[in-house]
Amino acid sequence: MDTLHLVLEEFGDRDIYARVEGALGRTMTLNEVIAAEFLTVTTPLGEVVDWLLENARIRPGFAELAHAQRPLIVSSGFHETIEPLLEREGVLDAVELRANRLDPRPDGWRVRFRADHQCGTCGEPCKRQDLPQNDEVVFVGDGYSDRCAALAADRVFARDGLAEWLREQDVPFEPLTDFHELAARL
Ligand SMILES: [Zn+2]
Secondary structure: HHHHHHHHHHHOOHHHHHHHHHHHOOEOHHHHHHHHHHOOOOHHHHHHHHHHHHOOOOOHHHHHHHHOOEEEEEEEEEHHHHHHHHHOOOOOOOEEEEEEEEEEOOEEEEEOOOOOOOOOOOOOOOOOOOOOOOOOOEEOOHHHHHHHHHHOEEEEEHHHHHHHHHOOOOOEEEOOOOOHHHHOOO
């Protein structure tokens, strides 16, 4: 589930969204892009959460996998928008969530980023630091913010933009379809 894009497409300013996405990785860091995008969202948080609960779908098999594996979820989304979905799926207590936080002001949502360190590899605050050091890491991702961490994982399941990027970099990965299939391959 990509709650960031869902919320921006429904409640954000599409022109600013298109413009800053084009600057991502060129003149703006990921966090700068996220901050600029969400400043255009002025809808009350409760309304946005209700809309997400109605419209956001999670890939099949996620609840079973979460209960079996108790995964760490590292997201550039927000606790305030992700936790209600985890609760809906009955997995809020089965996962550990590390995400950003929101200050959803009426004149534009401010993002409180959870990390402000610079990653030694990519130079931005990044998910790589969240990977466990001693275990075999199976990483599952789909987006720009997953790139650096995916390179550090032992095994990667990817789709969408992350899959395209890994293919360009000649980095091996397994395609992510749904979580039933993923569970069967672990
Ligand atoms: Zn990094």
